Amino acid sequence: MNVAYYIDGSNRAMVNLLKIRWQESLSWESNESFGSNVKIRPVNFSTEHKNMLSNLHAIISKGYLAIEEKHDKLLTSLRTAYAEELNLKKDVTSYSDLLDALRLSLKGYNIE
């Protein structure tokens, strides 16, 4: 059990499809805490997005994140990431879907 999947919980259909794929219960809410056996972990993006952006910023500032040059779209999304009061402006951020996926994936780690 060493892979966790963090997914935007607003797309319930997709979450349910993944839950079925990994034979998990379809009774879920995105604000619940997950046990270690739960692979598919829906995240309430609308309430968590600021925290996740702040966490991403902290991890990059502390030099904990390594990104290879081949992930050029992800690097471009970081370079162009533009926010106002921790609200990411998707219309001026290139490849913002990748940035969202990156901040979701960082929920899997607790670095202080």
Place this chain on the structure above:
Amino acid sequence: MLLGHKIILDYTVGLDKIYDRAEIEKKKLEPEFEREYAGKYLSRIGNIFSSSQIDECQQLGLEFSTDKIPVSLYNLKSVGIDPGFSSSGTGIVVLEHIKTEDNKHMIRVVDCHLIEKGTQTRSQKYYGMYGLNMGT
């Protein structure tokens, strides 16, 4: 009908002609260098991360690349999925936690995909792939 073709002339074409090498070295430190002198489409510069922070990420990426240190089945991995609806794409980022020789914790991006305006079927193919590859 093809009316022409695009020619990208970066700064190297004008080195020692219209650009002075020392001046270019100074300009390289500026965040807009790639856009203004290297012919890259980078849109505007964001306000969250500085160029030096992103350069450091890249430097670490070089140091801890998957070519040098292969992905391990035993390390903790986290996959972030931003599923797209009909008007937006699907982003998938796979991270792996590694410990360096001096016991420092590091998170590296081992894979990342953008599925433009993805359908659920196409995205599912990727999720299935990760499930199989990572021994889950």
